[in-house]
Amino acid sequence: MSDLVIVESPAKAKTIQKYLGPGYEVIASMGHIRDLPKSKMGVDKEHDFAPQYTDMKGKEDVIKELKKRAKKCGRVYLATDPDREGEAISWHIAQMLKLDMNDNNRVAFNEITKTGVKNGMSDPHKIDIDLVNAQQARRILDRLVGYELSPFLWKKVKRGLSAGRVQSVAVRLVVDRENEIRAFVPREYWSIDAKFTAPSSRKVFEAALVAVDGEKLEIPNQAEADGLLARLEGAEYTVKSVKKRITKKQPAPPFITSTLQQEASRKLGFSAKRTMKAAQELYEGVDVQGVGAVGLITYMRTDSLRISDEAKAAAAEYIGTVYGKEYLPPSPRTYKSKNNAQDAHEAIRPSTPELTPERVKASLTSDQFKLYKLVWERFIASQMANALLDTVSADIEANGCTFRASGYSVKFDGFMALYVESSDDPDGGKKMLPELSENDKLKLKSIAGNQHFTQPPPRYTEASLIKALEENGIGRPSTYAPTITTITSRRYVEHEGKALKPTNLGEVITELMKDHFKNIVDAKFTADMENDLDEVEHGNKDWVSTLHEFYDDFSQTLKKAEEAMEGKRVKVPDEETDVVCENCGRKMVIKYSKYGKFLACPGFPDCRNTKKIVTETEGCCPRCGKKMLLKKSKKGRSFYGCEGYPACSFMTWNVPTGEKCPECGRSLFMKGGKSGRLVCEGEGCGYERELKK
Numbered sequence: 066m067s068d069l070v071i072v073e074s075p076a077k078a079k080t081i082q083k084y085l086g087p088g089y090e091v092i093a094s095m096g097h098i099r100d101l102p103k104s105k106m107g108v109d110k111e112h113d114f115a116p117q118y119t120d121m122k123g124k125e126d127v128i129k130e131l132k133k134r135a136k137k138c139g140r141v142y143l144a145t146d147p148d149r150e151g152e153a154i155s156w157h158i159a160q161m162l163k164l165d166m167n168d169n170n171r172v173a174f175n176e177i178t179k180t181g182v183k184n185g186m187s188d189p190h191k192i193d194i195d196l197v198n199a200q201q202a203r204r205i206l207d208r209l210v211g212y213e214l215s216p217f218l219w220k221k222v223k224r225g226l227s228a229g230r231v232q233s234v235a236v237r238l239v240v241d242r243e244n245e246i247r248a249f250v251p252r253e254y255w256s257i258d259a260k261f262t263a264p265s266s267r268k269v270f271e272a273a274l275v276a277v278d279g280e281k282l283e284i285p286n287q288a289e290a291d292g293l294l295a296r297l298e299g300a301e302y303t304v305k306s307v308k309k310r311i312t313k314k315q316p317a318p319p320f321i322t323s324t325l326q327q328e329a330s331r332k333l334g335f336s337a338k339r340t341m342k343a344a345q346e347l348y349e350g351v352d353v354q355g356v357g358a359v360g361l362i363t364y365m366r367t368d369s370l371r372i373s374d375e376a377k378a379a380a381a382e383y384i385g386t387v388y389g390k391e392y393l394p395p396s397p398r399t400y401k402s403k404n405n406a407q408d409a410h411e412a413i414r415p416s417t418p419e420l421t422p423e424r425v426k427a428s429l430t431s432d433q434f435k436l437y438k439l440v441w442e443r444f445i446a447s448q449m450a451n452a453l454l455d456t457v458s459a460d461i462e463a464n465g466c467t468f469r470a471s472g473y474s475v476k477f478d479g480f481m482a483l484y485v486e487s488s489d490d491p492d493g494g495k496k497m498l499p500e501l502s503e504n505d506k507l508k509l510k511s512i513a514g515n516q517h518f519t520q521p522p523p524r525y526t527e528a529s530l531i532k533a534l535e536e537n538g539i540g541r542p543s544t545y546a547p548t549i550t551t552i553t554s555r556r557y558v559e560h561e562g563k564a565l566k567p568t569n570l571g572e573v574i575t576e577l578m579k580d581h582f583k584n585i586v587d588a589k590f591t592a593d594m595e596n597d598l599d600e601v602e603h604g605n606k607d608w609v610s611t612l613h614e615f616y617d618d619f620s621q622t623l624k625k626a627e628e629a630m631e632g633k634r635v636k637v638p639d640e641e642t643d644v645v646c647e648n649c650g651r652k653m654v655i656k657y658s659k660y661g662k663f664l665a666c667p668g669f670p671d672c673r674n675t676k677k678i679v680t681e682t683e684g685c686c687p688r689c690g691k692k693m694l695l696k697k698s699k700k701g702r703s704f705y706g707c708e709g710y711p712a713c714s715f716m717t718w719n720v721p722t723g724e725k726c727p728e729c730g731r732s733l734f735m736k737g738g739k740s741g742r743l744v745c746e747g748e749g750c751g752y753e754r755e756l757k758k
Contacts, residue, residue, distance in 0.1 A: 069138035070172075073145050075179060078360040080350025081144065085180040092134055094145070098124050099157040101204065106212045110616070113147035113609045114205050118157065121191065128161065128536035135162045140170070142189065147410065148366050149602065150543060159192060167191060176416035177350050177360025180375075201604035203683055206594070207231060210585065210615055222573060222635050227555060230550050231540045232589055233578055236426045237586040238533055239525055240567045240575040255284040257293055259512040260441035261302060261461070266499035269510055272461055272470035274679040279467075290514035294464065297325070297512065298461035304505040307459045308441055314452040316399040316480035319412035319444045321368045322542035323535040328443070330528035331487040333435050334563075337527055337546035341365065344413070347440075353420065353428045360416055361425065362440050365634045366542040367410040370400035372447075376411070379418040380448040388482060394450045414444040427609035435671055446484035453477040459501050472498030524564035532553055538592030556657060573637045584618070640666060650672045661697070679708075683720025684732035687747040689713045692733070693721040717746060 070091045072078050082091040098119045100109035111117040120128060135141050141164060143155035155171055158712065164170060169189040203747045205227055216229040255272035274293065276282050284290050320328070325344065329335040335343075344365035345621035350358045372669035377397040384392050400412070415437070422438040429437060453476040461468040475481070525533065531545045534756045540548055550640035553678065557571030567575070569570060575586065584590040646653050646666040656665040664676040680695040686707040693705045696716075706716040724735050726745040733743045735756070745752040 066139040068140045068142060069134050070142045070144050071153070071155075073154065074345075074349055076346065076351075077349040077360075080177045080360055081174070081182055083358045084179050085186070087465075090134060090138060092131065094131065094154065094158060095124065095127050097121060097157065098128055098131075098161060098187045101208055106208065108205050108208055110209075114209075114616070115399075116201060116205060120161075120611055131158065132162065142170055142172050143192070144172045144185070144202060146366070147175060147364055148543060149196050149200040152193055153200040153204075156192050156194075156197045166194075168213060171477060174360075174364075175410055176363045177348060178416045181360070181416065194266075195602055195604040198608040202601055202608040205591075205612060206615060209612075209619070214585070217573065217623065217626065217630075218577075220568075221577065221630050221633065222637065226570075226574065227551075228578070229535075229551065230585060230586070230594065231544055232555075233402055233575075233582075233586045234539050234559075234588055234591045235530065235534060235548050236313075236552050236567065236571050237575050237579070238530065238588070239552075239558050239565050240572050242522060242525055243567050243572070246521040246524065251518040251520070253264065253286060254517050254519070255287065255290040256515050256619060257284065257290060257512065258515055259302075259511040261470075261507040262510060263499045264505055268497075268499045270470055270472070270496065270498050272459075272468035274466055275469045276467040278465045283613070287514065287516065294512065294514055295427075296464055297466060300466075301469070302461050302463045304501050304503055304507065305460045305462040305467070307503060308502050309455065309457050309458065311476060312454045312456050313555040314448045314454060314479070314481070316398075316449055316451075316484070317443065317486040318370050319372060319414050319447045320440060321370065321412055322366050323368070323531050323545060325365070325413055325440070326531050326545055327528040328487060329439060330437060330526060330531075330563075335432070335436070336549070337430065337531060338550050339396065340436065341546045343430075343436040344440075346430075347433055347437055351425070351428055351433065353425050356420070359420075361420065362480060363412075363414050363416055364410045365413050367413060368403065368542050369410055370412045372399070372411055372414065376414055376418065377448060380445055383418055383445060384449055385559055388449070391477075392446070392450050392482065394613060400446055400447070406451075412444075413440055417442045418445065441568055442484040443486075443508070446480040448482065450477075450480035451482035452481045457498050457501070461499065468503075471496060472496055507684055518524045524561070524566060526563045526565060530565060537588045537589055537710075538595055541595060542621045543602065569639050571639055573635055577635055581629065582622060584622070641667075644676070646674050648672050674698050681708075682721040683723035684714050686713060687731045687745070688715045719746070726750060726752050 067088055067090045070081060070085065070089055072081060072091060072093055075093045078091040082089070085091065100120060102119045102120055107119075109117065118144050141162060145151035145154040151173075159166060159170070169191055171192045172185045172189050172287045174185040185555055186241060198422055210230055211227060215226060218228055220228040225421065259272050259274070260269050261272060262269055274282060276292070282513050326337045326340050329340040330337070344362065346366050347361045348363070350360045352358050353361075378696045379624045380491050381397065418441070422434065422441050425437065426434050436608045454476045455476045459470045461470065523529075527549055530549065532547060534540050535550070552571070553560065556568055557574060558565050559568055560566075567735075578586045594623045597606060597611050597614075601608045601611055639656075641652050641654050642664065644664055645651070646668070649666060649668050651666055651672070653664040653666050654667050655662050655678070657663075662678050664678055665675040666672040673744045680703060682693045682695055684693045684705075685691065686693055686709065689707060691707055691709045691713065694708050696704055696706050698704055704716055704718050705721055707713040717734060719736045722733050722735055722743065724729070724743065726747065729745060729750045729752070731745060731747040731750070734746055736742050736744045742753050742755055
């Protein structure tokens with residue numbers, strides 16, 4: 066009689082079945098099988114928030130199959146993901162199958178490899194009820210907030226809105242940043258920038274004025290800049306001092322969930338949701354040619370920087386073989402996790418470092434390969450030697466004015482031979498300098514005053530918002546991606562390029578929440594709540610009392626808000642455009658449907674005119690010469706089509722440009738992104754060339 070192993074996904078089941086072999090049956094539960102009901106609260110507030118779980122709709126066949134297999138098998142092992150959510154799924158399955166809760170039937174795999182599966186199966190343990198209670202507390206908290214606060218928003222703003230603990234704080238961060246940008250008053254300042262050549266070289270290098278008569282310099286306006294330029298007219302420029310030093314640069318640590326999402330956003334342009342989808346697939350297992358089904362990375366929901374000794378040894382062997390022993394640090398690197406990090410898992414790393422990205426490329430999808438390459442290179446680089454940079458700083462004197470030039474060169478590339486974190490700036494904006502010596506007389510090539518203005522703080526991107534959530538202790542590794550997905554799908558926040566911008570709806574909701582539910586949108590309160598859930602997970606706090614502490618205050622706040630807003634309703638202002646309604650002359654506004662944005666006349670219901678939002682490009686159709694329009698496929702992917710559709714059906718994935726083909730005069734299209742090629746799609750032409758770097 067075989068033993069039964071229950072996991073969440075079919076891909077994971079397939080990989081684990083390969084390692085366990087005969088004597089085991091591996092089956093997938095397809096995620097959660099039980100949850101709070103969708104049609105009602107499902108939480109008994111009068112009796113210590115007792116949850117009323119029900120079988121999930123659509124899971125009837127899965128539940129039936131699980132029960133059938135469990136009856137026929139010897140022992141049942143619960144092998145769901147090693148986190149709160151996975152523990153709760155195992156707990157629900159155990160209840161549904163009427164398993165003994167004191168039985169050692171729970172196994173966990175940090176990596177889906179032969180070693181990882183063997184180690185997990187050799188250490189079965191009881192279901193961790195503290196982990197389950199932490200998940201229950203979070204789920205019930207979110208249900209209480211969602212089911213009691215959302216109806217309030219329906220009555221006071223409009224139907225269909227939702228509110229949540231973490232999502233409300235995330236939206237507030239975006240709204241507060243937008244208000245900072247609006248309130249920002251640019252301040253003018255000037256710089257004096259010069260270009261020189263040295264006696265020993267014809268190479269032109271730059272230097273900036275930093276001090277006058279020994280005092281640090283600030284130039285507030287053009288008059289002062291002109292005065293300094295007049296002072297320097299006809300001056301002799303002499304090198305006063307040259308400082309040289311060697312600086313060490315350390316590699317970035319291996320990924321945790323938040324840094325993986327940030328770096329994938331910066332380097333690959335991935336959304337947090339897209340990153341986690343590819344990471345889940347890599348963790349659960351991929352059929353690799355010549356290897357078979359194998360999980361390529363360790364568990365991807367983690368905030369620990371711990372690395373196993375075996376993984377360090379494998380990385381060291383690879384580095385020594387491929388790069389040489391000089392690329393190894395004196396001892397294996399260890400990185401310290403944050404104080405509140407959960408150390409149950411390792412950092413995100415390749416489960417088998419010997420499987421290089423090139424070796425597995427043919428077996429992976431494009432997203433899987435890009436993300437695996439990122440994880441693999443970051444991990445290997447994290448175990449490499451420091452880079453050594455030769456830095457040079459030269460002060461140049463002229464009529465009591467001091468200019469400074471800085472430069473660098475790479476003395477030893479170390480980890481930089483493989484990987485540099487995208488937010489790193491290894492040269493600090495510095496350039497290579499010619500050889501300079503004290504008392505050298507320099508030749509001035511040009512000097513000018515340049516006007517600048519201080520800049521407001523930038524809007525959040527997905528990467529910087531995740532970083533802000535993490536730094537403020539808001540949410541945990543499993544919540545970053547769903548939070549951003551929620552606030553964008555609910556249209557509280559929208560993408561403008563890579564930046565996140567609050568919508569009018571998001572701003573109205575945030576102001577309403579700040580007025581009446583300060584705690585819900587307060588970063589510190591939310592972070593403290595997360596810490597309380599961590600304490601429940603560690604067995605240091607009771608989950609029911611934690612819910613009482615939150616809900617007793619929340620229910621009073623809700624009651625006061627309803628009294629204060631009695632008979633009042635908040636209007637969300639429409640976003641006006643410059644497009645004029647041809648029927649009545651009003652300026653059209655942006656509205657939303659399930660298909661996205663569209664233009665509508667604000668005179669509804671008297672005027673029911675609507676239009677599609679059309680985004681024109683610089684290019685023209687190579688068939689008929691009409692404008693090319695940016696469009697969206699049903700899956701949300703951007704493509705470009707002729708405005709003459711359906712009479713002209715030309716479409717392309719390549720980006721139209723304003724540049725003309727030198728052979729036929731039609732618009733050129735950019736293929737393969739900014740590092741690709743310009744191509745002519747005119748029939749019979751075939752012109753193409755590489756983009757200029």
